[in-house]
Amino acid sequence: MTTGQPARRPKTRGVVLDLIRAARTISRIELATNSGLTPPTITQVVRELIAHGLVVEVGRGASTGGKRRTLLQLNPTARYAVGVLFERNICVIVVVDLAxxxxxxxxxxGTALLPPDQALPLVASRVDALLETAGVDRDLVLGVGLASYGPQDRQSGVLLTAQPTDEWFGYPVAPRLSDILGLPVLLDNDAAAAAIGEFWLGTVEPHAAYGCIYMASGIGGSVVTAGQVYRGSSSNSVEIGHITIDINGDECHCGNFGCLENYAGPPAVIKQAMRTAGLGRRLGLDPNDVDVMTHFGRIATAASAGDPTATDLIVRSARHLGTGAVTMMSLFDLDLIVLAGPSFAAAGAIYQSVIREETHRRAFARRAHPLRVIASTSGADAAAIGGAVLVLRSELAFLELNGAEPPQPPEDAKDDHLSRRARAALTTKRVSRPTATGGG
Known part of the structure; x- marks a missing residue:
């Protein structure tokens, strides 16, 4: 972009905020150079951001022979966003500031045994309690990023999977949670949220192309290039957990056969442990318990402590995940894979070591460039933090700009996407909060 793009476009402001966030302090001239926007456009955008309290001037930089440049910085407490990891077995809620x-x-x-009309009010009550405990003014909260599994319809805020029960298929999770909370809610894939959270937190270089393997009770993936998530045609891309690794394997709940998730995912590891003589009983595993994360955590913890039988199971899972990492690297020519999600918490070092070994041995471009496999900066909270970050990067971050003018659609609608309910919330700043508490 080299010509004067209208400063009112949310995408333009998003670029500027991202650059200020990444640099911590930066001048207007540097913003123009790094963004490709013209100096007049940068001046206009920065003026708007300062007027709305999102950016502050923090003195002047060192002299380079001419006038010392005024430095800019985000005002972290100007706005907040909530991120929610909505998983079958665990829910994580975070509040993050503008930075x-x-x-x-x-x-x-998690809410594995609860129907939607009970689960979502529970989540909303925990969001309310956290905001109150943190002392965050709700008027400064831009919205909620709801990170969950797929497939999903992000535009409508609907899950397109009958998990954990049939009641969830086609259920409007984002609109319903928005109604209960009185805040705009964006639905996104948990792996995509985790991947973009790593970009925001500075784990990866600003212009890097990298993949994220996300593992909670299932396995997901995402690819990010220069801070933009690869979305595909319906934002259900890079489902690495559902690539076939055994064409003669059993049918998966997704309809495919021999899926990676059925060999490497936590439920698969638990099943293998139950079939291993003495291990299930020794670790207190219950095949009828729906708490996958707790049981998998026991196996992973035992492996990290040196239990040889548990270690064998985790290494086997990691080698299968290595196939997923090699596939991602070969398809997208990536040089970096980030491992994120709660299931990497206990045995992350084993997974990282084995997956790195697999990629260095098998990736197609291994002789063309170095390959890296690293752990997430935010670990088990990656998707929740990423959900909040996606709110900060969306139009919601600019809902008060331009007065009553309706928000403009983002330049890349597939990346900065808002549900119709969230767009409606933008025009009124807040959804009316229901008078009743609890369920529907």
Whole structure:
């Protein structure tokens, strides 16, 4: 972009905010150079951001022979966003400030046995409690990023999977949670949220192309290039957990056969442990318990402590995940894979070592460039933090700009996407909060 793009476009402001966030302090001239926007456009955008309290001037930089340049910085406490990891077995809720810094966090057991009309009010009550505990003014909260599994319809905020039960298929999770909370809610894939959270927190270089393997109770993937998530045609891309690694394998719930998730995912590891003589009983595993994360955590912890039988199971899972990492690297010519999600918490070092070995041995472009496999900066909270970051990067971050003018659609609608309910919330700044508490 080299010509004067209208400063009112949310995408333009998003680029500028991202650059200021990444640099911590930066001048207007540097913003113009790094963004490709013209100096007049940068001047206009920065003026708007300062007027709305999102950016502040923080003195002058060192002299380079001429006039010392005024430095800019984000005002972290000007706005907040909430991120929610909505998983079958665990829910994590975070509050982050405008700079993406964690202000508050809570977690609780997931909603595997609850129907939507009970689960979502529970999540909303925990969001309310966390905001109150953190002392965050709700008027400064831009919205909620709801990171969950797929497939999903991000535009409508609907899950397109009958998990954990049939009641969830086609259920409007984002609109319903928005109604209960009185805040705009964006639905996104948990792996995509985790991947973009790593970009925001500075784990990867600003212009890097990298992949993220995300593992909670299932396995997901995402690819990011220069801070933009690869979305595909319906934002259900890079489902690495559902590539076939055994054409003669059993049918997966997704309809495919021999899926990676059925060999490497936590439920698969638990099944293998139950079939291993003495291990299930020794670790207190219950085949009828729906708490996958707790049981997998016991196996992973035992492996990290040196239990040879548990270690064998985790290494086997890691080698299968290595196939997923090699596939991602070969398809997208990536040189970096980030491992994120709660299931990497206990045995992350084993997974990282084995997956790195597999990629260095098997990736197609291994002789063309170095390959890296690293652990997420935010670990088990990656998707929740990423959900909040996606709110900060969307139109919601600019809902008060331009007065009553309706928000403009983002330049890349597939990346900065808002549900119709969230767009409606933008025009009124807040959704009316229901008078009743609890369920529907």
């Amino acid at each position: 993406g810094r964690l202000a508050a966090r809570t977690s609780f057991l």
